[in-house]
Amino acid sequence: MPPEAAIAPLGRPARDDTSPSQADLWLARLQRDGYCIIRGLVGNDLVAGLSADLAERFERTPFCEGVFYGGRTKRFGGVLKRSGFAEAFVRHPLILDIVQAVLGPYCDRFQLNLTQALEIYPGQDAQPPHRDQDMWGGAKGEMEYLVNVMWPLGPYRRDNGATVIYPQSHNGGSGAGDPIFAEMDAGDVLLFLGSTLHGGGGNSAERPRTGMIVSYSLGWLKPYENQWLVYPPEVARTFSPELARLVGYQQHRPNLGNYEGRCPSVLLTGEPVDFLGAVDELLPRQAEALQAKRAAAAGAQVGAPPAGVR
Numbered sequence: 604m605p606p607e608a609a610i611a612p613l614g615r616p617a618r619d620d621t622s623p624s625q626a627d628l629w630l631a632r633l634q635r636d637g638y639c640i641i642r643g644l645v646g647n648d649l650v651a652g653l654s655a656d657l658a659e660r661f662e663r664t665p666f667c668e669g670v671f672y673g674g675r676t677k678r679f680g681g682v683l684k685r686s687g688f689a690e691a692f693v694r695h696p697l698i699l700d701i702v703q704a705v706l707g708p709y710c711d712r713f714q715l716n717l718t719q720a721l722e723i724y725p726g727q728d729a730q731p732p733h734r735d736q737d738m739w740g741g742a743k744g745e746m747e748y749l750v751n752v753m754w755p756l757g758p759y760r761r762d763n764g765a766t767v768i769y770p771q772s773h774n775g776g777s778g779a780g781d782p783i784f785a786e787m788d789a790g791d792v793l794l795f796l797g798s799t800l801h802g803g804g805g806n807s808a809e810r811p812r813t814g815m816i817v818s819y820s821l822g823w824l825k826p827y828e829n830q831w832l833v834y835p836p837e838v839a840r841t842f843s844p845e846l847a848r849l850v851g852y853q854q855h856r857p858n859l860g861n862y863e864g865r866c867p868s869v870l871l872t873g874e875p876v877d878f879l880g881a882v883d884e885l886l887p888r889q890a891e892a893l894q895a896k897r898a899a900a901a902g903a904q905v906g907a908p909p910a911g912v913r
């Protein structure tokens with residue numbers, strides 16, 4: 604089946620259209636097939652700006668080692684600190700709406716799992732198909748752990764390593780059959796679930812395939828790329844508050860990911876922080892449940908006979 608026929612997008616959304624109905628449409632496609640491709644979501648100016656910022660690092664980065672990363676592939680992370688254009692991709696409102704709809708039911712907030720620029724060079728063979736959710740040891744099939752977003756920075760074609768996707772292989776599905784090759788141009792974007800079987804394609808062409816993967820995971824998971832090390836406070840301080848929260852400078856209620864019992868965003872003020880004192884950060888229902896337990900324990904104590912009296 605030709606890739607376009609397999610993909611058959613629901614419609615070409617207007618550039619930067621963030622209306623909920625657009626998110627719902629793409630969400631339905633993503634949940635039905637395990638992936639979707641949105642055409643022309645960002646403009647050439649953004650792609651050109653990001654590509655220019657990353658060019659020298661691609662040049663200087665050595666080829667990867669290992670069957671998974673690929674010996675004829677170059678990869679580097681931390682894209683948000685390497686280009687001011689990256690935030691527009693990472694925080695694209697339509698993407699965030701879709702991610703929230705997929706992951707929101709299973710966490711207080713989702714987090715950035717990874718930004719990775721990658722270039723598949725001629726001679727690279729196809730990456731072994733895999734499901735990204737398998738990096739985490741928890742039970743599978745009950746929830747999605749991750750949403751992957753692949754932004755091409757140039758043409759993705761079958762012959763130069765377009766991402767290979769197994770439609771309907773998500774959520775415990777075995778896949779409907781033949782894979783599709785996610786052929787795209789710069790400005791398009793491919794979304795696929797953490798439970799979707801996929802892999803980088805082999806490159807038998809004469810030109811590399813260049814792109815950026817951004818992924819988002821449940822906020823209570825350990826991210827693939829250690830965001831706090833990649834973006835330590837002195838780096839995250841230069842980010843917008845929303846971006847800083849996305850990379851981990853925010854607690855996942857109750858109190859998960861704290862610094863000295865406080866939201867780690869205390870480290871972004873530039874002021875010295877010491878002797879803070881821990882402060883609960885709970886969801887309302889968590890606070891209510893704790894209050895109820897406390898009240899029940901106090902009631903039990905009031906009603907209990909004094910020690911030693913039968």
Ligand SMILES: O=C(O)CCC(=O)C(=O)O
Pocket residue numbers: 721730753764765766767801802803804
């Ligand atoms: O490069 C691609 O198209 C996919 C890469 C991928 O799936 C991975 O590195 O985990």
